[in-house]
Amino acid sequence: MTPRVVILGCGFGGLWAAQGLRGAPVEVTVIDRTNHHLFAPLLYQVATAGLSAPSIAGPIRHILARQRNATVLFGEAQAVDLAQRTVRLENGKEIGYDHLIVATGASHSYFGHDDWAPYAPGLKTLEDALEIRRRVLLAFEHAERETDTVRRAAWLTLVVVGGGPTGVELAGQFAEIARHTLRDEFRRIDPSSARVILVEGADRVLPAYPPELSHKARLQLERLGATVWLGRRVTAVDAEGVTLGNERIACRTAVWAAGVAASPLGRMLGAPLERAGRVIVEPDLTLPGHPEVSVIGDLASVPSHRPPVPAIAPAAKQMGRYAAKNVIRRISGKPSLSFRYRDYGQMATIGRRAAVAVIGAVRLSGFPAWAVWLLAHIYFLINFRNRVVVMIDWAWAYWTYERHARIVIRGIKQDKNA
């Protein structure tokens, strides 16, 4: 009977694993709790109204339609029974496997303060992105309506917590929206007077990058009009503002881009976890004592690998391919291979003509980095149509500063911030 391979999660890790099993003598079942594969690196553009949601998401069924050995199931895995080799879905249904690939990723962490979440949403899903878009755009609408100058100032203050790539991207985009996109559109407020504050606990933004690029990223952020606060930790977040020790920022809009919390599914695998909840795997990405179970992507930690594998899309894709290859090797009785990460570099974008990139020994910033980023992201967008539309949206936005996706779905009555 054909071996059953179950893949949990269809992000970059899961999708690349599934496609790596194309044509293999296996039955692949891909289980995801949404109906789409998300091009997560551009999620911040949906959150900042530059792109519409469908431009960065493709229906998983459509992507895998022609892979005859793949079945796509819309569902959420809630438990894994390693002994019985079954996965239980949210509807109680059990699905058996011979090989399991767990790629359910990671989310942000409020460091034990989940009560901050309603006041400072994070950015992991399309739903998150649309919620952040809504809050940022409505903040200016509320400011225009507000007559009290103090309350108006709070509406015109946007705080981004966390100076990693996501935080830097969001702060840069928010500054552009305030300085350029909304120019001339309000009669009572000056949108460019809005304050965009990026708060980072470390002594530099993009701590994972070389110090001189962190420095350049900071300068580029400030040139765009954002304020960067370093070495400050958030101690409280509520509907009225953000507290940093004995400092208080009155703001009605905050976004959370700090911390990492691996998918809760990791805990159910019984293996040791590292601090952020990532599953510590063998060099071949399998679960200790369970060669039939691979853990990949942001959910996996590979301590044996030097230098450490970064939690970025290219690494997840490579792990996906590896896991698929190892499943095929095991079926044909060959020993599994240990994972080697091939480093093609890293980049973070900040705004127009503003980005930083590390490619091997080459370090870029400003326009060259931005150009490389642009080409890479258009190239990697999952399907052709999206690529064309995204290019048009970007070209249009570049020349006009307009953002076509400035649409708030819910009306003022449903706006809890109001």
Place this chain on the structure above:
Amino acid sequence: MTPRVVILGCGFGGLWAAQGLRGAPVEVTVIDRTNHHLFAPLLYQVATAGLSAPSIAGPIRHILARQRNATVLFGEAQAVDLAQRTVRLENGKEIGYDHLIVATGASHSYFGHDDWAPYAPGLKTLEDALEIRRRVLLAFEHAERETDTVRRAAWLTLVVVGGGPTGVELAGQFAEIARHTLRDEFRRIDPSSARVILVEGADRVLPAYPPELSHKARLQLERLGATVWLGRRVTAVDAEGVTLGNERIACRTAVWAAGVAASPLGRMLGAPLERAGRVIVEPDLTLPGHPEVSVIGDLASVPSHRPPVPAIAPAAKQMGRYAAKNVIRRISGKPSLSFRYRDYGQMATIGRRAAVAVIGAVRLSGFPAWAVWLLAHIYFLINFRNRVVVMIDWAWAYWTYERHARIVIRGIKQDKNA
């Protein structure tokens, strides 16, 4: 002191009224409960995953940015005080006016059965469209997961209530999705086995059109794979299905495209209303006894006008222009003009190469009607960028049958239908 003109609602009527006052010696305040002007005639395409929401909506602020005498306020008018000449917003704030233009439109009516709404949502806002898209796409996902054949059949049955233009458009699109878009993407179900049933109480679809076009529209619907039930009235709707007298259709997905209920604001104007709640206005579109108040668009009924003014976008635009013109005339002491509707025709689209159109004495159906519809709608889309992207989306969809916006934002856990 410059006369204050307040416009409630920024649909076709309100927006055209605002733009008609461009350069006039007045202070215009446009109040809408969303931040966008919606190109409503294409809403069904968002509901059926053909277009993304931002492609058919433009931020009101951006559209009016260069009109210096216009201020845009995000808010919802809750009451009008005709004696004090003030409008009260949902936040209790009062806004005074010298001239008021009420253009808050109409919604669908459940004929006193509002309890049916959760089981058969209507299509008036972007939020409605995304909810219908979600339900239709998830219906096929649930069917793929369902092992019980009876329950599976209920997931694969889509009922559209109401055979007007919206109902015909939705039924045609649903049939195309089942027959073409989803082909080859499921492993356990055959999406083309889905039943799409259009229920209409009258003895023909598109009752507002000439009988022979109703007949042709029905044939085109059936060719696309939809089933048309005429002369049947819905007597109950619940989570499990739709009841028509002593007939019962087991279905998990129903959409409401019947009935008209004018905006509740109409009732507050103290003027006589017609059956659907539309305000009966004078020949010059003003409120009886209140020449300073105009009511336009779907909220207005102009009994003096023969033939009756249809409740379609072109009529709303013409009323908006008229109301603006009459405000300017009154300010300069001229008598107001009575409204004359200029009939450029009507069209309803059904699917690819399938539509009907009446243009003066000319009656088109099939490909010619569809071609006219296509050109007209691309031409009228509010801004250039949208036009380009919509054309690409349509060209792409036409050749591939793929629909790029097949994205469900909320996951299975939040899916109440499950």
